[in-house]
Amino acid sequence: MPIIEVKNLTKEYKLGHLTSLKQTALNTLRRLTFRPVHERERFKALDDVSFSIEEGEVVGIIGHNGAGKSTLLKHLANISKPTKGEVIVRGSVAPLIEVGAGVNPELTGRENIFLNAAILGIPKKVVKQKMDEIIEFSELEQFIDTPVKRYSSGMKVKLGFSIATSMEADILIVDEVLAVGDLAFQRKCFDRMEELIKRQGKTVLLVSHNIRQVQRLCHRVILLDHGRINMEGDPQLVCDSFYEQSDRKIKTNTELVQTRTEGSGEIELVSISLSDHSGQKVESLSYNQNCSIHFIIHALKELDEVTFGFGFHTTDFLYLTTHNSEEQLTIHCLAQGLYEIACTINRLPLLTGVYSIRFGITAGQAARTIFYGENLKHFQVVGKIPITVRDGFFALDANWKTTHIQK
Amino acid sequence: MKQKTKNLFHYHELIFALAWKNIVIRYKQAYLGILWAILKPVMLMLIFTLVKSFVGIESGDIPYPILTFAALLPWVFFQESASEGVNSVTSNAALIKKIYFPREVFPLTAMATKLVELAISFFILAGMMVYYRMMPTVQAFWVPAIILYTMIVALTISFFGAALNVYYRDVSQALPVALSLLMYASPVIYPLSLVYKTLIVEQAAGEWSERLFMLYTLNPLAGIIDSFQRVMLKGLPPDFDAMYPGAILTLVVLPFSYWYFKRAESWFADVI
Numbered sequence: 001m002p003i004i005e006v007k008n009l010t011k012e013y014k015l016g017h018l019t020s021l022k023q024t025a026l027n028t029l030r031r032l033t034f035r036p037v038h039e040r041e042r043f044k045a046l047d048d049v050s051f052s053i054e055e056g057e058v059v060g061i062i063g064h065n066g067a068g069k070s071t072l073l074k075h076l077a078n079i080s081k082p083t084k085g086e087v088i089v090r091g092s093v094a095p096l097i098e099v100g101a102g103v104n105p106e107l108t109g110r111e112n113i114f115l116n117a118a119i120l121g122i123p124k125k126v127v128k129q130k131m132d133e134i135i136e137f138s139e140l141e142q143f144i145d146t147p148v149k150r151y152s153s154g155m156k157v158k159l160g161f162s163i164a165t166s167m168e169a170d171i172l173i174v175d176e177v178l179a180v181g182d183l184a185f186q187r188k189c190f191d192r193m194e195e196l197i198k199r200q201g202k203t204v205l206l207v208s209h210n211i212r213q214v215q216r217l218c219h220r221v222i223l224l225d226h227g228r229i230n231m232e233g234d235p236q237l238v239c240d241s242f243y244e245q246s247d248r249k250i251k252t253n254t255e256l257v258q259t260r261t262e263g264s265g266e267i268e269l270v271s272i273s274l275s276d277h278s279g280q281k282v283e284s285l286s287y288n289q290n291c292s293i294h295f296i297i298h299a300l301k302e303l304d305e306v307t308f309g310f311g312f313h314t315t316d317f318l319y320l321t322t323h324n325s326e327e328q329l330t331i332h333c334l335a336q337g338l339y340e341i342a343c344t345i346n347r348l349p350l351l352t353g354v355y356s357i358r359f360g361i362t363a364g365q366a367a368r369t370i371f372y373g374e375n376l377k378h379f380q381v382v383g384k385i386p387i388t389v390r391d392g393f394f395a396l397d398a399n400w401k402t403t404h405i406q407k
Numbered sequence: 408m409k410q411k412t413k414n415l416f417h418y419h420e421l422i423f424a425l426a427w428k429n430i431v432i433r434y435k436q437a438y439l440g441i442l443w444a445i446l447k448p449v450m451l452m453l454i455f456t457l458v459k460s461f462v463g464i465e466s467g468d469i470p471y472p473i474l475t476f477a478a479l480l481p482w483v484f485f486q487e488s489a490s491e492g493v494n495s496v497t498s499n500a501a502l503i504k505k506i507y508f509p510r511e512v513f514p515l516t517a518m519a520t521k522l523v524e525l526a527i528s529f530f531i532l533a534g535m536m537v538y539y540r541m542m543p544t545v546q547a548f549w550v551p552a553i554i555l556y557t558m559i560v561a562l563t564i565s566f567f568g569a570a571l572n573v574y575y576r577d578v579s580q581a582l583p584v585a586l587s588l589l590m591y592a593s594p595v596i597y598p599l600s601l602v603y604k605t606l607i608v609e610q611a612a613g614e615w616s617e618r619l620f621m622l623y624t625l626n627p628l629a630g631i632i633d634s635f636q637r638v639m640l641k642g643l644p645p646d647f648d649a650m651y652p653g654a655i656l657t658l659v660v661l662p663f664s665y666w667y668f669k670r671a672e673s674w675f676a677d678v679i
Contacts, residue, residue, distance in 0.1 A: 077507055078507040079506065080673075081673035081674070102501075102502055102505070104432060106431070106432040106435055107428065107431065111428075111431070118420050118424030118425070119424070119506060120506070121421070147435075
């Protein structure tokens with residue numbers, strides 16, 4: 001029997017503010033006289049969601065902001081009630097929804113451990129036994145008898161996480177908690193989660209925007225989109241699909257962003273276009289395929305000793321590559337007029353994501369910059385990435401071998 | 408069933424922990440600490456005694472200060488637990504949005520907190536009894552029952568008020584006004600015997616007198632305060648004639664109040 005069953009779960013919220021006394025009175029009057037009532041607009045946070053989770057499964061829930069992830073968790077933790085449908089949970093639930101909800105600033109760390117334990121339903125004698133372990137895990141030995149209001153924000157989170165994970169429950173609900181504290185503590189939290197999952201075989205529901213974490217920890221991933229289940233199944237497949245969706249969104253968002261150009265006015269960039277291996281004009285490129293970039297420029301004056309350079313950068317301006325025409329093109333003199341500059345790329349090594357193009361032109365013996373622009377054109381790289389090179393921005397061409405050195 | 412008792416066990420610990428938290432944070436940075444809790448009844452007693460010297464209120468053979476203090480003890484306890492209870496859900500919004508446990512924990516916690524303050528006031532009462540050379544009799548064993556009854560009355564108001572307050576914050580604004588009006592309708596400044604004398608003995612309102620007295624005793628606090636004074640100061644058993652109208656009213660309203668609270672509870676997290 002599945003430990004969690006969600007059947008046709010629908011949750012509607014009414015938009016806007018609660019009705020005022022006047023509005024309520026008017027509505028009552030309208031109802032009494034059988035006239036239509038002013039209803040507030042409704043919003044479906046969850047729309048007909050069904051799934052079930054077996055004991056010991058680790059399930060990730062991903063989706064963009066407002067997809068309904070937290071609403072779903074609230075229903076599983078019994079905090080909200082469904083508008084329609086049913087949620088059946090067979091077992092005790094430990095909600096780690098935003099750790100530290102019950103931490104009171106006036107109390108000391110130790111007092112807060114007792115208070116939060118009571119809120120989470122941990123019996124007092126269990127807490128007493130585990131007190132040292134909790135304090136040790138939180139790394140707050142020195143400050144444990146200081147009021148929490150004098151803690152740094154990182155310390156508060158550490159305290160909250162330490163308490164929450166010490167609870168023994170059948171189902172653990174985790175909402176964005178691993179992104180806490182410094183790197184070393186994040187590592188510790190991650191290990192603690194892995195231990196709970198792998199060794200103690202707990203059922204875990206994990207909601208995170210850190211897709212890589214979800215992919216690593218979960219057996220199954222559910223992708224929510226506007227309150228509906230968009231995709232469900234193998235973490236690899238679902239996460240890839242989510243990445244592609246986000247990339248598309250990033251691309252449409254960043255297209256509105258202004259490009260950055262500067263120049264001497266001697267030359268103008270007219271357009272940039274991308275072509276795939278067959279010469280077809282495209283908007284997205286494929287990983288590991290040949291492609292080319294075409295720049296149309298308009299020289300307003302006669303120029304000498306012209307070189308071109310272009311590069312790829314990420315949407316947050318991390319320069320990834322550049323390539324310069326210096327050794328391949330020698331242009332002693334460029335007359336007035338329109339030109340097309342093309343550059344072909346062999347087996348594009350960029351991994352999937354959204355990238356942008358920068359482009360520059362220099363002229364004269366001193367190679368002075370007469371045009372330079374960044375963020376000139378956004379494009380998406382798509383395609384199937386082999387498991388060997390998944391992380392990062394580039395595919396590295398490498399070979400492995402083992403040699404037996406000594407017995 | 409086993410699960411249910413186990414849950415209940417968890418929640419009594421939770422109520423203690425939350426009440427302890429309320430007390431600790433309220434007085435933590437105050438030099439006088441929990442002594443502030445008794446300031447209210449003591450101040451009111453002094454003011455009433457002062458007023459009494461102008462207007463003259465018959466207090467029988469019991470000195471007026473201790474009589475009014477004995478009235479203030481259950482009254483302040485009732486008033487504070489009702490108003491804290493009504494605000495208890497909205498003031499714990501952060502918890503309600505994050506974690507589930509039965510929401511009646513909050514009004515109950517408010518009550519448990521006030522119980523501690525009541526216990527401290529008892530020391531003052533004991534001190535006054537020593538001063539006036541009054542000995543408690545065996546009737547004092549009624550006190551726990553009277554306090555329990557007071558708690559039930561306060562809970563009746565808390566459940567309904569707290570749930571309604573989630574939707575309409577008007578409740579928390581109106582409540583202090585309503586409660587201070589109720590104080591004048593309760594035998595706090597004057598003893599119940601005065602009302603009895605005016606209405607029943609002297610028949611001041613003619614044929615309406617009995618009905619008016621019944622209406623007066625519909626207020627559960629009338630019976631509570633009078634009984635508290637009787638068992639503590641006079642060594643008499645509670646006067647059930649003055650108790651039953653209020654008790655019946657409470658027992659009729661309590662189920663509705665609780666039902667409304669439980670029904671509204673599912674939407675607290677969405678609305679609060």
